[in-house]
Amino acid sequence: MVADMQSRGSAHRTGRPRSVEADEAILAATRAALVDLGWSGLTLGDVATRAGVAKTTLYRRWAGKNELVVDAVAALFDELELPDRGTLAADIEGVVLQFAAILARPEAKSGLLAVLAESTRDDALRERIRTSVVDRQKRLVLEGRARAQVRGELPPESDPSSADRTVNLIFDMVAGAVVHRTLVSAEPVDTPWAQSFTRVLLLGLAGAASHP
Amino acid sequence: MVADMQSRGSAHRTGRPRSVEADEAILAATRAALVDLGWSGLTLGDVATRAGVAKTTLYRRWAGKNELVVDAVAALFDELELPDRGTLAADIEGVVLQFAAILARPEAKSGLLAVLAESTRDDALRERIRTSVVDRQKRLVLEGRARAQVRGELPPESDPSSADRTVNLIFDMVAGAVVHRTLVSAEPVDTPWAQSFTRVLLLGLAGAASHP
DNA sequence: CGCTTTCGCTACGGCTCGTAGCGTAACTGT
DNA sequence: ACAGTTACGCTACGAGCCGTAGCGAAAGCG
Numbered sequence: 001m002v003a004d005m006q007s008r009g010s011a012h013r014t015g016r017p018r019s020v021e022a023d024e025a026i027l028a029a030t031r032a033a034l035v036d037l038g039w040s041g042l043t044l045g046d047v048a049t050r051a052g053v054a055k056t057t058l059y060r061r062w063a064g065k066n067e068l069v070v071d072a073v074a075a076l077f078d079e080l081e082l083p084d085r086g087t088l089a090a091d092i093e094g095v096v097l098q099f100a101a102i103l104a105r106p107e108a109k110s111g112l113l114a115v116l117a118e119s120t121r122d123d124a125l126r127e128r129i130r131t132s133v134v135d136r137q138k139r140l141v142l143e144g145r146a147r148a149q150v151r152g153e154l155p156p157e158s159d160p161s162s163a164d165r166t167v168n169l170i171f172d173m174v175a176g177a178v179v180h181r182t183l184v185s186a187e188p189v190d191t192p193w194a195q196s197f198t199r200v201l202l203l204g205l206a207g208a209a210s211h212p
Numbered sequence: 213m214v215a216d217m218q219s220r221g222s223a224h225r226t227g228r229p230r231s232v233e234a235d236e237a238i239l240a241a242t243r244a245a246l247v248d249l250g251w252s253g254l255t256l257g258d259v260a261t262r263a264g265v266a267k268t269t270l271y272r273r274w275a276g277k278n279e280l281v282v283d284a285v286a287a288l289f290d291e292l293e294l295p296d297r298g299t300l301a302a303d304i305e306g307v308v309l310q311f312a313a314i315l316a317r318p319e320a321k322s323g324l325l326a327v328l329a330e331s332t333r334d335d336a337l338r339e340r341i342r343t344s345v346v347d348r349q350k351r352l353v354l355e356g357r358a359r360a361q362v363r364g365e366l367p368p369e370s371d372p373s374s375a376d377r378t379v380n381l382i383f384d385m386v387a388g389a390v391v392h393r394t395l396v397s398a399e400p401v402d403t404p405w406a407q408s409f410t411r412v413l414l415l416g417l418a419g420a421a422s423h424p
Numbered sequence: 425c426g427c428t429t430t431c432g433c434t435a436c437g438g439c440t441c442g443t444a445g446c447g448t449a450a451c452t453g454t
Numbered sequence: 455a456c457a458g459t460t461a462c463g464c465t466a467c468g469a470g471c472c473g474t475a476g477c478g479a480a481a482g483c484g
Contacts, residue, residue, distance in 0.1 A: 015460025016450040022462090038333040043440060054463045059442070109332040116395060117325035120318065121250040126398060134396060169408055172393040173385065179396075180388030183328060184346060185380065186338060196381055196420075204416025208408075227429030228481040234431090255471060266432045271473070 018061070025051040026058060030072035034107040039069070039114035066118050066125050073111040074132040076102050082140045088148040092198045093191075095140050096178055100189030103182045113183060141171050155209065166205075173201060230273070237263040238270060242284035246319040251281070251326035278330045278337050285323040286344040288314050294352045300360040304410045305403075307352050308390055312401030315394045325395060353383045367421065378417075385413060 029050035033042045044065060048055040062068040080098060085091050102108055112133075119126035145167065148154040157163030177197055181189055241262035245254045256277060260267040274280040292310060297303050314320055324345075331338035357379065360366040369375030389409055393401055 012460080014452050014458075016452095016462075018461065019450095039329050044442090045440070055441095056443085056464085057462060060461075064442090106332065110329050113325050113329035113332070117251050117322050117329060120321040120325070120395065165408070168393075168397065168399070169405070169412070172397055173389045173409070173412070175396070176388030176390070176392030177385045178388070180391060181380075181384040183332065184387070184391075185384055187380070193381070196377070197385070200381070200385070200413070200416035200420050202416070203419030204412035204414070207415030207419060208412050226427075226483055228431075228483095230430065256473090257471070267472095268433085268474085269431065272430075276473090 022051070022053050022057060023061070026053060026061075026068070027072045027075060030068055031076075031107040031111075034069070034072070034111050039110045042069075044068070066115055066122070067128065069111045070115050070125065070128050070132060073108055073115070076105065076108050077133055077136050080136060080140065082143050084147065088144065088151070088153045089198050089202055091144045091147065092174070092201065093194045095144070096174065096189065096194045096197065097191065099137065099175070100178050100182055100194075103179065104188070109183060137175060138167075138171050141167055141174070170201070170205070234263070234265050234269060235273070238265060238273070238280070239284045239287060242280055243288075243319040243323075246281070246284070246323050251322045254281075256280070278327055278334070279340065281323045282327050282337065282340050282344060285320055285327070288317065288320050289345055289348050292348060292352065294355050296359065300356065300363070300365045301410050301414055303356045303359065304386070304413065305406045307356070308386065308401065308406045308409065309403065311349065311387070312390050312394055312406075315391065316400070321395060349387060350379075350383050353379055353386070382413070382417070 026047065029047050030042070033047050033050060037043075037046070042065065044058055045055050047068070048058045051058075058068070062071070080095075080102070082091060082095055085094050103112075115125065115129060119129055145154060149156055157166075178189055181187055181193070238259065241259045242254070244262060245259050249255075249258070254277065256270055257267050259280070260270045263270075270280070274283070292307075292314070294303060294307055297306050315324075327337065327341060331341055357366060361368055390401055393399055393405070
């Protein structure tokens with residue numbers, strides 16, 4: 001999840017090891033700088049000073065601003081979990097509120113949108129975002145579906161490729177709606193909104209499943 | 213939609229008027245630079261050169277990169293329309309495809325996300341985006357609802373504040389899903405996807421309306 | 425033809441970038 | 455204990471962009 005530039009596997013058996021505390025200090029300093037200065041105001045020199053490291057140390061681990069911010073923001077999504085709330089509706093509602101709580105943080109807002117903007121011209125960066133941020137969210141959708149199938153709330157998937165398309169559709173609808181309301185409309189994702197959204201989504205899915 | 217710094221109403225009856233061609237040349241040059249260089253690579257000096265204008269002229273009209281790109285990208289949304297396709301489903305499908313076609317352009321991708329990132333720390337910029345981009349999209353939702361009510365596909369709104377919340381929810385769901393699929397999942401919004409999405413959305417709304 | 429405003433051009437200080445070079449610190453294998 | 459290897463902090467540097475100031479010329483208006 002962090003740099004991983006040359007430290008693949010168990011390489012580097014000799015020499016001074018990289019400071020792990022420095023890694024965490026740099027990422028924390030990056031998040032703090034995002035809060036104070038935003039994406040455009042953030043400079044690598046400032047981050048290095050905040051972290052108590054030399055600027056050169058920073059450049060040895062990350063290629064640039066983009067990669068650094070991706071790693072700093074990705075750590076925010078570590079706390080994403082899907083506790084079993086008993087029903088599919090409650091599970092969706094919970095993950096929506098959880099996701100929204102992370103997005104509401106100032107370091108996530110400016111950081112995520114900015115690196116997404118850069119990723120439109122940088123495939124490697126897009127891949128990095130996908131594996132360290134997006135896929136971690138998508139896994140919650142798969143988990144939620146599996147649970148609902150066990151409960152009998154959803155039928156087991158018939159065609160695997162069709163089921164895959166459905167998961168992607170649901171993911172774009174859930175994440176998209178939360179992101180859009182939080183970052184574009186700039187209005188809070190509270191419990192009433194999450195309930196309304198969940199209701200429309202589930203009724204839509206149920207309807208689409210019943211009359212094919 | 214453009215600068216409007218001092219030229220409010222019919223002010224400035226004396227002196228040399230600002231070149232209107234320069235305005236359009238600068239905005240076009242900005243879009244071209246966004247395609248070639250992306251947001252981070254775009255410099256105001258380069259835009260001025262492309263537009264055949266002095267850098268100082270650019271600064272007399274726009275405060276900075278953010279404002280300039282907002283105006284440049286906002287022009288892309290001028291073509292958004294809602295031709296009557298006969299049914300609510302067809303109308304939604306049409307606007308989804310139309311919106312996606314604009315978002316698929318490289319200048320829209322990097323430009324929009326970048327200014328949105330900046331807007332999280334700049335209220336004036338957020339307001340500028342809202343009036344020149346977001347509200348223009350939202351109007352289509354209102355138009356579509358009005359048409360559907362005339363056709364009898366949707367009931368007339370009972371509680372105005374509740375109807376307002378519903379419009380906002382639909383807007384976030386439609387725009388959010390399209391934005392997320394295009395810019396985050398980086399997969400195309402084609403006709404099959406638009407149909408699946410529209411079906412789930414409409415069935416969900418119908419269900420939510422029937423059992424309150 | 426004066427008045428006013430915009431235009432193109434040049435020049436500038438200030439800031440950030442990303443890298444190079446150096447001496448020192450930390451850890452490993454013999 | 456010692457040599458080998460890698461990371462570290464520090465300093466310095468050229469390059470590029472930013473945003474502004476100052477100038478003379480151009481374009482409208484009364």
